[in-house]
Amino acid sequence: MASILPSPVHHQPRPSLSSSSISSRNFQTFGAKIQSLNLGYTQNGRILFPKLQVSTTDYPPPPPPPLPSPEFKELIASLKLKLLSAVSGLNRGLAANEDDLRKADDAARELEAAGGPVDLSNDLDKLQGRWKLLYSSAFSSRTLGGSRPGPPIGRLLPITLGQVYQRIDVFSKDFDNIVEIELGAPWPLPPVEVTATLAHKFEITGSASVKIIFEKTTVKTTGNLSQLPPLEVPRIPDSLRPSSNPGSGDFEVTYIDADTRITRGDRGELRVFVIS
Structure with a gap:
C-alpha cells in the first residue's frame, strides 16, 4: 500500500557568505558596477565609498541686501543735519546747558532709531580712520575727564581745549584718543601748545560693544616748541590707581556710517564724531 505522507523535501545547502566564497571574477564584476554608478571604487580587494560632496553650484549664495531707498537716504540725511545743528556752537559740549544736553540727546536718539541696530x-x-569729536555730553562738567575726574578748564588752571580726535586701526587694534591743549604761561611767555595721545588697545565685546584698555600717554609740544622730543608720561601703578580711573572703559556704538558715528559710554556719555 502506498504511503499517503508527502515525500520529504530535500533542501539545497545555502552558499557560504564568507569572503572565500566570492570569486575574484564576481568581485571584479561587482566593483565595475559600483564604479559605473559613481558610487565608489575598489582598491586592494576592498570597495571604498568616498564622502559625498555637494557642489556649491547647487546652492547659490543668498542675494545681497537691497540698497537703501532714496526716501531712507533722505531721512538719514535730514536727521544727521538735525543732530549736527543741535551740537554746533556748544564748543564740543563745554558750553552746553541742561536744555542743550536734552536737545542733543533727542536728536541722537532719532538718528539711532532710524539707523537700526x-x-x-x-x-x-567702518570704525577705521581718524574721527573728530564734535560733541561730548560729559564735557558739560567743564573738565577734561568728563564724567571722570580730570583737570578743570578755565577755572583753576589756564587750560584751553583744542580739537579732540580718535584714531582707530581695526587691524592692529590701536585706539588712540588725541587731545590738543593750550597751557597758559606767565606773561610775557607765550602759551604752550601740546598734543596728548592716550594710547589704548580695543576689543569687540558684543555686537556693538567696544572695550578699550589703556596703555600709555605721550605728550608732544607743538607750535614754537615743536622741536622738543615727545614725553611719555609714567603710568600710575594699578595698585595706586583710583577706582574711578581703572585704565579701561566700555562704550556702545549706537550709530555708524561712512562719515558719522554716535557712541554712548559706560557712564551715560553721549559722543558725536565725524570722519576727518
Whole structure:
C-alpha cells in the first residue's frame, strides 16, 4: 500500500557568505558596477565609498541686501543735519546747558532709531580712520575727564581745549584718543601748545560693544616748541590707581556710517564724531 505522507523535501545547502566564497571574477564584476554608478571604487580587494560632496553650484549664495531707498537716504540725511545743528556752537559740549544736553540727546536718539541696530561683526571696517569729536555730553562738567575726574578748564588752571580726535586701526587694534591743549604761561611767555595721545588697545565685546584698555600717554609740544622730543608720561601703578580711573572703559556704538558715528559710554556719555 502506498504511503499517503508527502515525500520529504530535500533542501539545497545555502552558499557560504564568507569572503572565500566570492570569486575574484564576481568581485571584479561587482566593483565595475559600483564604479559605473559613481558610487565608489575598489582598491586592494576592498570597495571604498568616498564622502559625498555637494557642489556649491547647487546652492547659490543668498542675494545681497537691497540698497537703501532714496526716501531712507533722505531721512538719514535730514536727521544727521538735525543732530549736527543741535551740537554746533556748544564748543564740543563745554558750553552746553541742561536744555542743550536734552536737545542733543533727542536728536541722537532719532538718528539711532532710524539707523537700526549696529553690528560691528559686519561693519567693523567702518570704525577705521581718524574721527573728530564734535560733541561730548560729559564735557558739560567743564573738565577734561568728563564724567571722570580730570583737570578743570578755565577755572583753576589756564587750560584751553583744542580739537579732540580718535584714531582707530581695526587691524592692529590701536585706539588712540588725541587731545590738543593750550597751557597758559606767565606773561610775557607765550602759551604752550601740546598734543596728548592716550594710547589704548580695543576689543569687540558684543555686537556693538567696544572695550578699550589703556596703555600709555605721550605728550608732544607743538607750535614754537615743536622741536622738543615727545614725553611719555609714567603710568600710575594699578595698585595706586583710583577706582574711578581703572585704565579701561566700555562704550556702545549706537550709530555708524561712512562719515558719522554716535557712541554712548559706560557712564551715560553721549559722543558725536565725524570722519576727518
